[in-house]
Structure formats: C-alpha cells, structure tokens
Amino acid sequence: xxxxxxxxxxxxxxxxxxxxxxxxxxxxxxxxxxxxxxxxxxxxxxxxxxxxxxxxxxxxxxxxxxxxxxxxxxxxxxxxxxxxxxxxxxxxxxxxxxxxxxxxxxxxxxxxxxxxxxxxxxxxxxxxxxxxxxxxxxxxxxxxxxxxxxxxxxxxxxxxxxxxxxxxxxxxxxxxxxxxxxxxxxxxxxxxxxxxxxxxxxxxxxxxxxxxxxxxxxxxxxxxxxxxxxxxxxxxxxxxxxxxxxxxxxxxxxxxxxxxxxxxxxxxxxxxxxxxxxxxxxxxxxxxxxxxxxxxxxxxxxxxxxxxxxxxxxxxxxxxxxxxxxxxxxxxxxxxxxxxxxxxxxxxxxxxxxxxxxxxxxxxxxxxxxxxxxxxxxxxxxxxxxxxxxxxxxxxxxxxxxxxxxxxxxxxxxxxxxxxxxxxxxxxxxxxxxxxxxxxxxxxxxxxx
Numbered sequence: 001x002x003x004x005x006x007x008x009x010x011x012x013x014x015x016x017x018x019x020x021x022x023x024x025x026x027x028x029x030x031x032x033x034x035x036x037x038x039x040x041x042x043x044x045x046x047x048x049x050x051x052x053x054x055x056x057x058x059x060x061x062x063x064x065x066x067x068x069x070x071x072x073x074x075x076x077x078x079x080x081x082x083x084x085x086x087x088x089x090x091x092x093x094x095x096x097x098x099x100x101x102x103x104x105x106x107x108x109x110x111x112x113x114x115x116x117x118x119x120x121x122x123x124x125x126x127x128x129x130x131x132x133x134x135x136x137x138x139x140x141x142x143x144x145x146x147x148x149x150x151x152x153x154x155x156x157x158x159x160x161x162x163x164x165x166x167x168x169x170x171x172x173x174x175x176x177x178x179x180x181x182x183x184x185x186x187x188x189x190x191x192x193x194x195x196x197x198x199x200x201x202x203x204x205x206x207x208x209x210x211x212x213x214x215x216x217x218x219x220x221x222x223x224x225x226x227x228x229x230x231x232x233x234x235x236x237x238x239x240x241x242x243x244x245x246x247x248x249x250x251x252x253x254x255x256x257x258x259x260x261x262x263x264x265x266x267x268x269x270x271x272x273x274x275x276x277x278x279x280x281x282x283x284x285x286x287x288x289x290x291x292x293x294x295x296x297x298x299x300x301x302x303x304x305x306x307x308x309x310x311x312x313x314x315x316x317x318x319x320x321x322x323x324x325x326x327x328x329x330x331x332x333x334x335x336x337x338x339x340x341x342x343x344x345x346x347x348x349x350x351x352x353x354x355x356x357x358x359x360x361x362x363x364x365x366x367x368x369x370x371x372x373x374x375x376x377x378x379x380x381x382x383x384x385x386x387x388x389x390x391x392x393x394x395x396x397x398x399x400x401x402x403x404x405x406x407x408x409x410x411x412x413x414x415x416x417x418x419x420x421x422x423x424x425x426x427x428x429x430x431x432x433x434x435x436x437x438x439x440x441x442x443x444x445x446x447x448x449x
Contacts, residue, residue: 008214010214011183012179012183012200013179013183016175019175019182020172020176021173023171024168024171024172027168027171035138035402037108037109038118038159039116039117039118039440040116040117040118040119041114041116042053042116042117042126046117047115047161049126050115050126050127050129050142053129053140054129054130054131054140055069056160057072057129057131057140058131058281061131063132066135068096068260069086069133069138070086071093072084072086073142077188082123082143082144082145083142083143084140084141084142085098085102085106085127085140085141085142085143086138086140087106087128087135087138087139087141088136088137088138089136089138089139089400090138091106091107091139093106093176094320095352099427100159101118101120101125102125102141102143102223102264105118105125105127105141106127106128106141107139109128110128110139111128112128112129112130112139115127115128115129116131119146119382120144120199121144121146122146123143123145123146124143124144124145124146125141125142125143126141126142126143126169126214127139127140128140128141128145128234129140139196154369156208160396161384176350176383183215183404184213184398186207186209186216186219187215189207189209189219190207190215190218190219190222192207193206193207193222194222196298198427203230206219206222206226207219211374232272247281248285251278251281251282251285254274254278255278258271258274258275258278262313284414287418288414294320300341301339301340301341302339302340302342303337303339304336304337304338304340304342305335305336305337306333306336306337306338306375306445307333307334307335307336309349310330310333310349310368310377310392311333311348313346313349313350314328314330316350316367317330317350317353317354317357317364318330319446320354320357321357321360322426324357326360326361326362326363327362327363327364328353328357328364328366329363329364329366330365330366331366331367331368334370336370338375338376338445338447340426340445341425341426344422344425344426345422345426347418347422348418348419348423348430348443349377349443351381351415351416351418351419352377352419352441352443353366353379353418354415355415355416355441356379356380356381356383356439356441357381359381359383359384359439360381360382360383361381361382361383362382363380363381363382364379364380364381365380365381366378366379366380367380371447372447373446374428374444374445374446374447375444375445375447376442376443376444376445377442377443377445378440378441378442379440379441379442379443380382380435380438380439380440380441381438381439382437382438383439384439385437385438385439386432386433386434386439387401388403388434391431391432391433393419393432395416395419395420396417397414397417398414416430419443423443423444424446426445426446427446428443428444428445428446429444430442430443430444
C-alpha cells in the first residue's frame with residue numbers, strides 16, 4: 001500500500017503536536033519580553049533628556065556650593081521629572097522614603113555608563129546619572145508620570161502563574177479539539193459500521209471518508225474484507241441451499257422405491273427402518289432449507305407489540321403441553337414494543353419452547369425480565385440436565401447430545417442453531433445453563449439496537 005506522507009495520520013498528529021508545543025513555547029518565551037517593567041535601554045531622546053537634567057543639576061550646585069544635596073528631594077528642577085532619588089557612592093539611598101519598586105530599580109540599574117529605564121503602571125524611572133558635589137559622588141534617579149499605560153494584562157498574567165497556565169491551556173484547546181475531532185470523527189463512522197455488521201447487517205453501506213490517511217485506507221480495507229465475507233457467506237448459503245434441493249430428488253426416488261417395495265413385498269422391519277431414516281432426512285433437508293432461506297432472504301425490522309407476539313406463542317405452547325400431559329406456566333405480560341424481525345423472533349422463541357415441552361417431565365416455566373435496554377426470556381424445564389461441557393455445543397449445527405435422545409424426539413440438531421442465528425441477526429444472544437436441577441434457556445433481545 002502506497003503511503004502518502006503528507007496526508008498520513010502520523011504526519012497530521014506529529015505536526016499538530018509540534019505546532020502546539022511551538023505555540024506554547026513562543027508564548028512563554030515572548031510574554032516576559034512584553035513586560036514593560038523589565039529594564040530597557042534608553043532611547044536617544046531619553047539620553048538627551050538625562051544629559052540636560054545632569055547639566056541643570058550641575059549648574060544649580062555650582063551656584064550654591066554649600067547647598068545640601070537633599071534640596072532636590074523637595075524641589076525638583078524645572079523639567080517634566082516629578083521626583084528625584086539620590087544614592088551615595090556606596091549605593092545608600094538618601095531619600096527618607098522611596099517606594100519598593102524604586103528601590104528595586106536602583107539595585108538593578110547601578111551602572112553610570114549604561115543608564116536604564118523601567119516602565120511601571122503610573123511612572124517611568126530613569127537613571128542613574130553621576131553628580132559630584134562637595135568632593136562626593138552621587139547617583140541621581142528620576143521618575144515622571146507615564147504618557148501611556150504599560151501592558152497591564154501581560155503584567156497581570158506574569159504576576160499570576162496559574163492564570164498564565166490557564167491562558168496557555170485555553171489557547172491550546174481549539175487546536176487540540178480540532179485535531180481530536182479530525183482523528184476520531186471517521187473512527188466513529190467506522191465504529192457505527194462495525195456495530196451494524198456485528199448485529200448481522202453485513203450489507204451496510206460504508207461511509208465516505210474524505211481524508212487521505214491511514215483511516216481512509218483502513219476503511220477501504222474493511223470494506224474489501226466485508227465484501228469478501230459477504231461473497232463467502234452467499235456462496236456458502238447458496239451451496240447449502242443447492243445441496244438441500246439436490247437431495248430432494250434422490251430422496252423422492254427413495255420414497256417411491258419404498259412404496260413400490262411395500263406394495264409388492266409387504267411391510268417389514270427393514271422397510272420401516274428405511275422409512276424412518278427417510279423421514280429424518282426429509283426433516284433435515286427442510287430445516288437446512290429454512291436456515292438457508294433465513295440467511296439469504298432480506299428481512300425488515302418492525303416495531304411490534306412484543307406482548308401480543310408472546311401471547312400467541314404461549315397459547316400454542318399451553319395447548320401442546322396439555323396434549324403431552326405437561327404444565328406450561330407463563331407470566332402476565334404488559335404492553336411492550338420492540339424493534340425486531342417478527343418471523344425470526346417468533347421461530348426462535350417457538351423452537352426453544354417446543355424443545356422444553358419435548359424434554360420436560362412435567363413443568364415448563366417462562367420468566368420475563370424487562371429493562372430499558374433489553375428483554376430477557378428465561379425458559380425452564382424439569383427434564384434431563386445438559387452436561388456442563390455441552391452447554392455451548394448444543395447450538396452447533398447437527399450437534400446431538402446422544403443418538404437415542406434424537407431418535408426419540410425426531411430432532412436433527414438444527415433447531416437451536418437456527419435460533420442462535422435468529423438471535424444473532426437481532427443483535428441479541430442465547431445461552432443455556434442448569435439452574436436448581438432444571439435446564440434454563442435464556443433469549444435476550446435488545447430493546448433499542
């Protein structure tokens with residue numbers, strides 16, 4: 001199979017995660033750089049302003065050599081600077097009071113060769129500049145009101161790491177959601193098809209998947225596989241049907257020869273034995289044809305009153321049980337609607353009940369459990385128990401617990417196989433177990449398949 005690397009699912013997932021990681025890394029790396037509170041280099045206009053300020057202070061002190069340096073704390077020079085902060089050569093702040101952010105700026109920008117600035121919400125700080133007075137070195141720092149506010153939202157995110165993480169998650173959510181939907185949407189389509197096939201609808205249509213990736217290739221492979229399975233089943237069922245039809249001809253000739261022999265030679269034990277075996281073959285062929293028709297012919301589900309269907313089966317069962325000297329017990333049934341294949345459901349339930357009547361000693365009891373998702377019929381009889389190792393095998397075609405039992409009942413081993421096939425087409429199931437020295441057959445119909 002040719003692999004298209006650009007449209008492959010691997011490439012899409014890899015590129016999607018790579019872009020997501022790149023996006024988050026870019027945000028986390030660039031976001032702090034948008035913080036105006038970081039130290040910034042001065043622009044040419046800022047440097048010119050500081051130089052003018054330095055010249056003004058030096059001129060002011062030259063005219064007043066005995067003036068104390070703290071005069072600048074109360075009366076800043078004539079310019080746009082609002083406040084002035086001064087430190088000595090050791091870095092000791094001479095102002096009586098200074099905000100915390102000013103003190104931090106002074107600590108971070110102590111180099112007189114490369115003055116800096118830092119932008120806060122309401123003020124911008126500049127400095128330092130070197131001023132000599134009374135043979136001492138002083139470092140001057142200045143602040144003035146902002147002309148424009150800094151990026152408050154960015155600063156707020158940086159100051160709150162949990163909110164920053166939440167913002168990163170919100171940014172990445174659309175990309176992750178789209179990638180997840182893009183990958184899982186065709187998978188859900190294939191799942192729906194697989195569920196329909198599991199319920200017996202092997203002729204279901206495959207969805208059109210437009211993505212040229214591994215999922216599309218998987219869908220095509222599944223479609224080819226299903227077509228192959230359909231062909232195999234159709235060939236097998238047609239072969240079974242053809243064989244059954246072909247067996248009718250020699251069986252008819254056998255019955256004709258048997259009738260001629262009885263007419264000329266009279267009846268005998270040997271002819272009676274041949275007649276019994278011919279009847280068994282006739283019954284087997286009829287059951288095989290029924291199984292083939294059930295599998296080949298299309299069926300349509302209908303929403304029916306399940307209680308009415310059961311009442312009809314139970315009336316026939318009560319009559320048959322009474323004729324055989326047995327007791328059939330069934331519960332009162334409330335009105336229940338269910339989506340089923342009526343003919344198949346009827347045959348499945350009838351087969352199990354008639355088997356129970358055949359092998360029961362006296363009692364046949366039906367219990368019904370109704371839930372929102374399924375309806376369960378439990379049919380018990382007090383006949384011989386089924387060996388534990390045969391509880392699953394009895395649903396195989398032509399399986400017999402023993403020949404003597406089949407000769408007595410006239411069975412050919414296809415009834416339960418037909419029932420299991422019908423339950424499978426409904427998406428339900430059938431199983432057997434021995435409970436309280438009774439054989440119990442369970443038929444479970446899904447209510448909303």
